[in-house]
Amino acid sequence: MTDRVERPTPQEAAAALDSIEHLTQVALRRGLHSRWFAASVSLWAGAIAVATAYDGPAASGGIAALLAGGVLWVALWRRRIVARVRNVDGAVTAAAASVGVLVIGLLGARAFEVYGLSWLPFATGGVVAAALFVALEVLRRATRARAAGCP
């Protein structure tokens, strides 16, 4: 293997830059979560929020089952990861999302307790699912946009 550099023509350089841009985008697609993943996680979090809002912390059985199912699913999903995107702190994002789901769920539970409106737990779950989906989409798009500027 020789390391002698043959200077490319401007057309060859432009083609190489196009190839770099294409491969960068492909790598990001492989590394970032999909929209389906965002939707699934959001629905799962919404279900936990509905359970929490119905019974508060007392709904431990249902919440534990949902959490166990979720953890198992995430573990299976992690086995399929083949690339990790730079500057995305998954652990911090997951911790912030968990706290957010719990706080909104408990607020929903309190509101349900005070007002007794049957739709409140579902509205709480809807808010959690929508907020999480939007947050995951923003994170995905922001990461892609930032990476589009690199190198």
Added chain:
Amino acid sequence: MPVKLPTLDAVIHAPNRLQICAVLTPLEEAEFQMLRETVGISDSVLSKHIKHLQDAGSVKVRKGAENGRQRTWARLIGRGRQAFNAHVAALQEIASLART
């Protein structure tokens, strides 16, 4: 007046190595299998190029068993990232000659 031509990085200039760096640049790390599929080269060719990049201090390789499966990950490290950015800047400069 003579035009001063930009310097290209000899290690990164090879098409497959340039492609490997392009895949690695937005990533923290990538698994060998993903790199092989994305760049479209065989295991042996990928290993040869990764070794070359490793020797140049551009890439680091990590091996580990995850979920009972042996996996190999590659990452572009600081020096490699700088070299790649400089190489891309040089290519941009050369490409811009076509427009002037």
